[in-house]
Amino acid sequence: MKLNSVSLAEARRIAVRAQLLDGSASSVLDTVRRLGFLQIDPISTVAPPQYLVLWSRLGPFERAELDRLIWDQRKLVEWNAFIYPIESLPLIHARMRRYRRSTKTMADRWRKEFLKENAAFRRYVLRELEQRGAVLSRELEDRSKEGRLEHRWYGNRFVGLMLGTLHLNGEIAVVGRQGGQRLWGLADQWYRATETVPIREAERMLAEKRFRALGVKLERGRLVVHPEANDGPVGTRVTFLSPFDRLVHDRDRAEALWEFHYRLEMYVPKAKRVHGYYVLPIVRGDRLIGRIEPVLDRKAGVLRVNGVFAEPGAPASGGHGIARAVRRLAKWLGASEVSYSRRVPAIWGDSLRN
Numbered sequence: 001m002k003l004n005s006v007s008l009a010e011a012r013r014i015a016v017r018a019q020l021l022d023g024s025a026s027s028v029l030d031t032v033r034r035l036g037f038l039q040i041d042p043i044s045t046v047a048p049p050q051y052l053v054l055w056s057r058l059g060p061f062e063r064a065e066l067d068r069l070i071w072d073q074r075k076l077v078e079w080n081a082f083i084y085p086i087e088s089l090p091l092i093h094a095r096m097r098r099y100r101r102s103t104k105t106m107a108d109r110w111r112k113e114f115l116k117e118n119a120a121f122r123r124y125v126l127r128e129l130e131q132r133g134a135v136l137s138r139e140l141e142d143r144s145k146e147g148r149l150e151h152r153w154y155g156n157r158f159v160g161l162m163l164g165t166l167h168l169n170g171e172i173a174v175v176g177r178q179g180g181q182r183l184w185g186l187a188d189q190w191y192r193a194t195e196t197v198p199i200r201e202a203e204r205m206l207a208e209k210r211f212r213a214l215g216v217k218l219e220r221g222r223l224v225v226h227p228e229a230n231d232g233p234v235g236t237r238v239t240f241l242s243p244f245d246r247l248v249h250d251r252d253r254a255e256a257l258w259e260f261h262y263r264l265e266m267y268v269p270k271a272k273r274v275h276g277y278y279v280l281p282i283v284r285g286d287r288l289i290g291r292i293e294p295v296l297d298r299k300a301g302v303l304r305v306n307g308v309f310a311e312p313g314a315p316a317s318g319g320h321g322i323a324r325a326v327r328r329l330a331k332w333l334g335a336s337e338v339s340y341s342r343r344v345p346a347i348w349g350d351s352l353r354n
Contacts, residue, residue: 006225011216012257012286014229018215019247021283022234025057028065029075029085036209038083039244042180043266045278046294047333049244050083056239056283060332071176077191078174080167088209090194094202096170111165117145118162125162126171126186134175134183137163214246218253238321240280240292240329248281248288260288260311276307284321289314290345294326296333303335307343308352319351326352 006014016022025031031054032038038050046052051063066083070076076083079092102108115122121143128140137159144158163184166172175185197205211217215229241248243264248254254262262281265273276293283289293306305326310318330338344352 006231008257009286010231011223011225013234014215014225014231015247015257016234016283016286017230017232018213018226019245020057021237021239021247023237028054028058028061029069031057032069032076032083033085033087034213035246036084036088036206036213040078040081040083041244043278044296046280046296046329049242052240052242053245055329055332056241056245059239059328067177074192086192088206089191090197091202091206093170093191093194094197094199096168098199099168100170111168114161115165118143118158121145121158121162122166125159125166129172129184129186134185136178136181136183138181216253216257218250218256223253223256234286236285236321238282238284238318238325240282240294240325242280243278245281247283254288258288262291275309279307279309282318282322282325284315284318287314289318290322292322292326293343294329296335300337301335302337302339303330303333305338305340305352307341308345308348309343310345310347314345314347316347319348322348323352 017024020031020034025034035053038053041049043049047055051066054061054066066076070078070083075086077086077089077092078084079096084092099108099111103112124143125140129135132139137157140159140163142157142159144162163172167174167184170187170191172184173187173190174182175190176183211226212228214226216223216225218224243262248260248262251262254260260281265275265279266277270277275291278295279291279293281288281290282292288311290308290310292308295304295306296302297304303326308322326338330336340352
């Protein structure tokens, strides 16, 4: 079903409903299963994106629930900076096999050469994990061929590079977290046995999962709606989106659906930023009505809103929903106070400051 068979308004509703941003999300596990995955990133200006994406859909939830699902119940699995439902493990195993075998790209060849040149280092890491169980990267010695030479990306420790390479290849797994740091263990002691799925079939199935979770995708400049997409009312629920949120992750798709030009400006020099360091899109119902820059001051226990920006045509009534969403976010983050700067649009000023 192509977009010419539905209106732009219908496509917007479909996209919002497919991503569970209409208030229909019911639990952490169901949400991850419906979305297909969560992206992990250490940026915590507000909260790490794997948690913020869930908050956008569920509202206040217990963060520890996500950890229990991964490490205790093992209904979710972490691989390559993403969290997947355990049902996707056969497809992830297919990707691991491709990483082990492929020599197509320069990165593939570089990884193989690195392992070849550091065979003794690899054996040491695997032996340590077998004998000691779960370990942090800092608990392993750097026995690389390069020693402790300075490296452009990996500093003077190649332990992280070795662990990352073995992780991509499916030889080791992330088996826990300690203070946010990954604990490493042997893959065959952590991952359960699964059926073997050919890589082409695995990629087809993963692509289908992504399409279903998006509801609408941008393909060669055209918006295409999933055949089983569900249209319906979405109300006027207001929430904020992580920059990694799949509703806006494809910036071209966001522009095609909402004429919403969004760029993360954290790597832009401060003087050249249009909105702010870490700005979150504001979604109200099936519309992207603005952006907000909240920053959690953990030491002071204050959620500071450094700026709020309205999109052209944003409804004046949206301010009340934004204010409620800010209070919900503050409570979930454990902030006892909310502070607004002067960068608030006139149409929402009274609603946000009262």
